[in-house]
Amino acid sequence: MNFADLGLSDELLQAVETAGYSEPTPIQAQAIPPVLMMKDLIGIAQTGTGKTASFVLPMIDVLAHGRRRALMPRSLILEPTRELAAQVAENFEKYGKNHDLKMALLIGGVQMGDQIKALQEGVDVLIATPGRLMDLFERGKILLTGCELLVIDEADRMLDMGFIPDIETICSKLPTNRQTLLFSATMPPVIKKLADRFLSNPKYIEVARPATTNTNIVQHKVAVPTRKKREVLRHLLQTDDVSTAIVFANRKTTVRELAKSLKRHGFAAGEIHGDMDQPARLAELQRFKDGSINILVASDVAARGLDVKGVSHVFNFDTPWHPDDYVHRIGRTGRGGASGRAFTFVAPEDAEAIDNVEKLTGGKIPVYQMPAEETAPAPVREEKPRGERRERTPARAEAASRADAPRYDERAESREERAPRRDSRGEEQRRERRSDGNRSRRREAEPADDGWNGPIPEFLHVSALA
Template sequence: MTKFSDLDLDPKVLKAIEEAGYETPTPIQAGAIPHALQGKDVLGIAQTGTGKTASFTLPMITMLAKGRARARMPRSLVLCPTRELAAQVAENFDTYAKYVKLSKALLIGGVSFKEQDLLIDKGVDVLIATPGRLLDHFERGKLLLTGVQVMVVDEADRMLDMGFIPDIERIFSLTPFTRQTMFYSATMAPEIERITNTFLSAPARIEVARQATTSETIEQGVVMFKGSRRDREASEKRQLLRSLIEAEGDALTNAIVFCNRKTDVDIVAKSLKKHGFDAAPIHGDLEQSQRTRTLDGFRDGTLKLLIASDVAARGLDVPSVSHVFNFDVPSHSEDYVHRIGRTGRAGRKGKALMICIPRDEKNLADIERLVEKTIPRIEPPAGSAPAAIEDDESTERSESRSGRSEGRSSRSSRSRSSRSSRSQEPEVQTEAAQAPAPAREDDRRSEPTRSNRNDRGDRGDRRSGGGEKVVGMGDHMPSFIALSFDERMTS
């Protein structure tokens, strides 16, 4: 069996690996590290949780141990799709480069540009960044990529999902043609394959597992759920989630609950906390400091339930996650593989449960087609039947809507009664106006105009009480205003 000591790594790196408690490399590490150390381009395809990060950090540290970085010109570049994954890669460099004098910088959003500029100005051996923040620094003239010797693209398929491929192509064009490139992905979509054919030169392809497979150490299950009523479906689904969590008992040490939408992440986290569960949300709209605190709490065990969007499906290295709950069936079947890959890592046992409502059955079929297996159907826990479900938040919102409806109803009633009372007034006035006073001599010239009044004018006269008043003219209207056009022309 291959050991790390057989891979021609720097002795200082081997010492750090030994202190971290590792002795035997994973298949992706054993396959990629020798090619990387020879300076070849590498295309690594492996499911999540197989040790891809160490497969490029270890050879990079060995190769960069000799040499010196220049200001604003990093010697190597690692691109990651999310802040969390970038931070995890930085932690790996800290762990394995503790005995090697290498400088690094982490360029991610939510952190001051000034602090990052100071690090870049000093010169860094390893630059770890998300594509957007990297290009921000480049466009501000604070960074040059002409000195990059090694470039790594991590989780390339996630880059594709997040729309980063144009940025990746631009970054490739800014780096030297002679660079060494390592490209890692869990799946190989056609767009990803096009990029690898364009920017990698005769890469060594290491594929340690069939694309988009799930680990055999993960017990999977899905609950087919239908709400009692459409307006109650969301609250009943949250109650079912709580029942599933409670049914696991002591076997659940910590868990990640995945939702498709950021708004649902907040709602589910709030609902769980309201019902006494230790839960906190994490998604892309939260401040970076809050995301970091939440992840740190989940890693050190002070937080039990992490409610997440797919921003956390990649790059979360928490080896002891016991459960994953898919509150929603993922819209993209590949995301299911990455989500449940957060549990059952490093040979441990894990459990992944999912809730499927009728309109998500097509997505469930896509997932089963991708993983080439049928996910076992399980019965919901006792006491989670829709008829017995009532969520506090839903009740509060229902009462609030009811209150608003009653307010609108009372206002509408008052408005209708007001209109009804006004509609009766013209009838009284019309009766009083049926016997008009004899026309005065001074007003006879205006009679032709009154005989040609339109309906609106008649209604206006009735509202004003009949007689000789004209709406808007007051009691003393000059007689010439009421003359018709023809009369003025012939007079």
């Protein structure tokens, strides 16, 4: 099957061919015909399957006829994150170049004035995040009564981010006779309830079992103590034939510190996280796309919607707290039929999190065995006075590691990387001097005890009348 068999217009087929595509993916082949027939649709598809084009392509042809009106978008696409919204906008620009359609991007982190101006001129396609859309709607800057087509993308992610009440409000403001398309990687009960309420006799399409991962991705989990994560990551980046990689962490602070650490070790790394404003995030993403950097350290704000060709590896520096995020993180590689590799670092405290991931995906993730010479800990020796050396046993080393774990601080680790190591013998001598000094001060402060237990000498007798 090719795109010409799906009923798309010649102008659209030409744009698709120019973009370098000839055969539709399974989700595209199944979704495009019912969308062209104006049917409601539920699409369950894992990330990286070409889902975005499955609604962008037919929407362009559906909207080819009609006229724009000020403040009243003809269609609305809701996306959970700015990055995903920007990615959908790029798809419309790429495939709609032969059509007279106007598009507007309504996201946070961008000046509102330009967005309002675009709405006033009239748009055919409005791509928005729920927060910014609700903001403008409440200000009276947008009317939803003329919307003919609604797309709710990444519905399960919307649920995770707490957007479902906003989506219900938005849906209630739209015409009841609209066409609605809902896409999600999973179908939890809340999303099913949303679909039952706002979709009319939808066509149900499922190209993969919910929460399954792409079979083109070779997955591994790596058992590694928290303190060794950076070292193991650097080793894999240097030895596993990495061309481009995205490294995911759970915390924004971890993203910042890890990116700095990689740069200090000579890697071409960048970062993207929620504390960056939108222009900075887009600039960093563009550097990654054009090859100025080949490693992007990211928080989960970037886990969905990043569509960068040729990402060879994904590293979960932290095991994700939410198992759904695992599917979306590793979906940044192995896209468009290409193969990819995904490594998940599992520290002892991640046991429950990795169990939840494996329950969701329906199978055990193979354990990656690091080469023995890379993983065997070197004997830890403590310098002792008078030249004595005592080797720390594995049991003592493990106990010390457990004792240190609750106090672990990434920033402290970062400082340790920069600080020169002190000579252990000199440090021991300094500790002895401090100890001797403390003992001397204690002797001065405490009364002397020479062991005398006899009668009190007469020269010490004091008269009670004195």
